[in-house]
Amino acid sequence: MNPFTDHPFSVPRYPSGQPSPKAREHLLVTQDSGRETLAALASTLGDTPLTHLALPDFASLAALQLALSARLKDARVGLRLELRGDEAFVWPLHALARGAGLQGDEILLGSSTEGTRRVFCVHCATCQSAGTAAALTCAHCGVVLEVRRHFSQRLGAYLGVCADADQPYRETRP
Secondary structure (H helix, E strand, O other): OOOOOOOOOOOOOOOOOOOOOOOOEEEEEEOOOOHHHHHHHHHHHOOOOEEEEEHHHOOOHHHHHHHHHHHHHOOOOOEEEEEEEEHHHHHHHHHHHHHOOOOHHHEEEEEEOOOOEEEEEOOOOEEEEEOOOOEEEOOOOOOEEEEEEEEEOOOOEEEEEEOOOOOOOOOOOO
16 A cells, blocks of 8 residues: 555545534534434533534424524524534535535534445536445446545535446447
């Protein structure tokens, strides 16, 4: 292994950061109930206000995103956002928070490399949820994709390129 060529510079890293003691308020968003995370965070923060949004409390991810959008619309300087879940969950919420004006250092991501992630197909320019397999068939255009170790924070997705350059389309070409 060559550390200069094999290092996945764009693959997201999820440092185990601590909540900012200087923050005026914390907002925790979790994919599961988040009870353990909420309890640990509350004990660390003391009197600092803490709000929690959990996916199971909403009818869908879209409903959670609307609630987060509304909450961020009224946010003031000093808010720290913590997102916990798999990559397919945290990265769209990260993009929503960035679009609402939060800076990267105001968002703490806690994610697992297991579970679902998003893959961007370069052939049809669509994102889709996928597991952690190194290859998959695009649900939109049918191209068999090799999932690269390149991650776009803007898209919140890994790059998927044609796995077989000799047959880049789903149908057989004459």
